[in-house]
Amino acid sequence: MNPDPDYSSAYLEVETDADDGIKGVGFVFTIGRGNDVVIKAIESLSERFIGMSIEPLLDDMKTAWDMLVHDSQLRWLGPEKGVEHMAIGAMLSALWDIKAKRAGVPLWQLLAEMEPEELVATLDFRYLTDVLTPEEAVEILRRGQEGKAERMQHLLDNGYPGYSTAAGWLGYSDEKMVSLAASESTEKGFDLIKLKVGQNLEDDLRRLRLAREAIGSNVRLAVDANQVWDVDVAIDWIQQFKDFELEWVEEPTSPDDVLGHARIAQAVHPIPIATGEQMQSRILYKQYLQANAFEVMQVDATRVAGPQELIIEYLLAHKFGKRVCPHAGGVGLCEAVQHFAMFDYIAISGRTEGRYIEYVDNQHEHFVTPVEIKNGNYMPPLAPGNSCEMTLETAEKYLYAP
Amino acid sequence: MNPDPDYSSAYLEVETDADDGIKGVGFVFTIGRGNDVVIKAIESLSERFIGMSIEPLLDDMKTAWDMLVHDSQLRWLGPEKGVEHMAIGAMLSALWDIKAKRAGVPLWQLLAEMEPEELVATLDFRYLTDVLTPEEAVEILRRGQEGKAERMQHLLDNGYPGYSTAAGWLGYSDEKMVSLAASESTEKGFDLIKLKVGQNLEDDLRRLRLAREAIGSNVRLAVDANQVWDVDVAIDWIQQFKDFELEWVEEPTSPDDVLGHARIAQAVHPIPIATGEQMQSRILYKQYLQANAFEVMQVDATRVAGPQELIIEYLLAHKFGKRVCPHAGGVGLCEAVQHFAMFDYIAISGRTEGRYIEYVDNQHEHFVTPVEIKNGNYMPPLAPGNSCEMTLETAEKYLYAP
Numbered sequence: 001m002n003p004d005p006d007y008s009s010a011y012l013e014v015e016t017d018a019d020d021g022i023k024g025v026g027f028v029f030t031i032g033r034g035n036d037v038v039i040k041a042i043e044s045l046s047e048r049f050i051g052m053s054i055e056p057l058l059d060d061m062k063t064a065w066d067m068l069v070h071d072s073q074l075r076w077l078g079p080e081k082g083v084e085h086m087a088i089g090a091m092l093s094a095l096w097d098i099k100a101k102r103a104g105v106p107l108w109q110l111l112a113e114m115e116p117e118e119l120v121a122t123l124d125f126r127y128l129t130d131v132l133t134p135e136e137a138v139e140i141l142r143r144g145q146e147g148k149a150e151r152m153q154h155l156l157d158n159g160y161p162g163y164s165t166a167a168g169w170l171g172y173s174d175e176k177m178v179s180l181a182a183s184e185s186t187e188k189g190f191d192l193i194k195l196k197v198g199q200n201l202e203d204d205l206r207r208l209r210l211a212r213e214a215i216g217s218n219v220r221l222a223v224d225a226n227q228v229w230d231v232d233v234a235i236d237w238i239q240q241f242k243d244f245e246l247e248w249v250e251e252p253t254s255p256d257d258v259l260g261h262a263r264i265a266q267a268v269h270p271i272p273i274a275t276g277e278q279m280q281s282r283i284l285y286k287q288y289l290q291a292n293a294f295e296v297m298q299v300d301a302t303r304v305a306g307p308q309e310l311i312i313e314y315l316l317a318h319k320f321g322k323r324v325c326p327h328a329g330g331v332g333l334c335e336a337v338q339h340f341a342m343f344d345y346i347a348i349s350g351r352t353e354g355r356y357i358e359y360v361d362n363q364h365e366h367f368v369t370p371v372e373i374k375n376g377n378y379m380p381p382l383a384p385g386n387s388c389e390m391t392l393e394t395a396e397k398y399l400y401a402p
Numbered sequence: 403m404n405p406d407p408d409y410s411s412a413y414l415e416v417e418t419d420a421d422d423g424i425k426g427v428g429f430v431f432t433i434g435r436g437n438d439v440v441i442k443a444i445e446s447l448s449e450r451f452i453g454m455s456i457e458p459l460l461d462d463m464k465t466a467w468d469m470l471v472h473d474s475q476l477r478w479l480g481p482e483k484g485v486e487h488m489a490i491g492a493m494l495s496a497l498w499d500i501k502a503k504r505a506g507v508p509l510w511q512l513l514a515e516m517e518p519e520e521l522v523a524t525l526d527f528r529y530l531t532d533v534l535t536p537e538e539a540v541e542i543l544r545r546g547q548e549g550k551a552e553r554m555q556h557l558l559d560n561g562y563p564g565y566s567t568a569a570g571w572l573g574y575s576d577e578k579m580v581s582l583a584a585s586e587s588t589e590k591g592f593d594l595i596k597l598k599v600g601q602n603l604e605d606d607l608r609r610l611r612l613a614r615e616a617i618g619s620n621v622r623l624a625v626d627a628n629q630v631w632d633v634d635v636a637i638d639w640i641q642q643f644k645d646f647e648l649e650w651v652e653e654p655t656s657p658d659d660v661l662g663h664a665r666i667a668q669a670v671h672p673i674p675i676a677t678g679e680q681m682q683s684r685i686l687y688k689q690y691l692q693a694n695a696f697e698v699m700q701v702d703a704t705r706v707a708g709p710q711e712l713i714i715e716y717l718l719a720h721k722f723g724k725r726v727c728p729h730a731g732g733v734g735l736c737e738a739v740q741h742f743a744m745f746d747y748i749a750i751s752g753r754t755e756g757r758y759i760e761y762v763d764n765q766h767e768h769f770v771t772p773v774e775i776k777n778g779n780y781m782p783p784l785a786p787g788n789s790c791e792m793t794l795e796t797a798e799k800y801l802y803a804p
Binding site: 036072263280281291 | 406439442443446473485486528629662
């Protein structure tokens, strides 16, 4: 489905006239064409903030959310999806970045240390109250307080599990795939390896057998179809995978098809279904959970409206007892999304079993504080902010000047 | 939900070097902010067509669809929703406009006179085959051939039913609303009147009683909540309307909430639920139909990816036995959408009972061939093309030059 990606980023810096030198940073990852459209959307949003006082916004992030997500004219272009929603996410991320930098802590820590009531007051429950109310959210976060200090220490010592997609691309020869699968697991320490599937069933089955032989039975295996199937095709195809004890089958069909995923998930049970990297909003996540349409939820840091929407998605997953294994890769998605997985571990779910952040070992050199992986685990970033700041060198070298 | 619309249009003209002087026209209606973002999206799409030969595209509109909807880089920005999808719709509309103008017929007639196989070959069934296959689509259109000539004549003589939203705005006093409701029905001949609801239940009930008194029992009454409710609130509120014999309750909650609408529709049965003006794609429509989440489907001409997606939505509605009552108003939405309702009457559903095209009596002066309403009915446009061409005067007077 993504034959010719041209990794790009619509990158935003928010400056204030405070003398602290702090810049807030946000971005939208794209795969090429249309990046200029996202930039235009960010520019057009940004105009409204010029001249505003930032402290009231930082003190009440729900106001910033409402200004953007519930702008009645902008809503028409979604509502709450696609280019405009992603641009809104970049702006809200930049504001949260300033908030964390002013507090002198990484974003995951800022979120984990906010009082439950204070955090919930930043969230929007419109269209969600049939499954999650503010009171329930406070209750979840309140229960998450217990053991928080120990989990924070555990995270600092051990990190958060990652998984590797490095071996799995369809263009790789069997030899290259096998060799990468082996080195990613045994040398680099990843506990889970993911392969791409869906072009040809015989190829898929052969590659799965080879990969399983290469990694042994202790390393887990997941596959990703990148939306290539219609519903009935997905069911037939996935059932052929039943002997491989897959950790999940990812993106079997259109991310918009809740009922399609529900049918697939039921038909191929107990093979777990995963999706999320192209899921547009919390309203769609709500329905996937209501319909029991997946086991594994794969939030993406720059698809939705920033930290507040991501937090809601984690709360929803927790309420329905589903695992969140964030999508990452691209440019900066690993840096951005790790904060939410770590916040979840400390303050919501309290666990990492069966949970992983996706990892791809490239494009990290563009960031001032790139992710740090140790023995297959993401080590928590310690620098203040959201880790999204790009280096000056990258900004100059790769700036697209039309 | 739309307190301060600033009616706008991202307007596109496609020219060729043929000496026929034909321009293809498409547009996206917006309500203000973000219109520039849609223009940017259209500009960025347009570049890819410059220098292409148009005849192969017109002969095989599926190729044009694939170039845009399945562009792997652009898909990332949706997929198939929001700004990018709407921009794609404008481009595909402009191409169909050229096709109709070259054939010398209005778009509704072009579509109605295409052979079923020829029309179906332009359509994309990806993600739909679990409910509708190309073979079924051909079969539906083949059955639609019977009596086609008579229906075309009936349409030319009598037009297609419209309904009026003129009376219903929440800002109007009771007196103004009552007076408009009466004049729209008795003088202008509209058989159905729609009021806005959802701010205050007592106000709604009083206005509904007054409107019903004003229009009598022979004129139908519908209401529109513009997405203001959460699911449970919607159920309670709508149940209070049970004595008014409403034709439908429109947009009770988020258009993205299939399962929410399904719950509402079941709970308030037999009051019919309607939605669609902000529904993003055929994949969402498919699910509403599968879940029996509405009775009335309200397609919008510039929300989805142009004529081909609209035709699929009509085919889906027909397969599930639901009525389509298109959203219109704004700027040019009446002009644009009438073609699809008329095509449906002639070639798909063969009926107009319970079906209406929304009508608002303003902004038509901007168009070269504005809609013509007679006794509450839309008279079929006879000029070649899709009726979307704006006058030179409007283009000059209202051009937004930043």
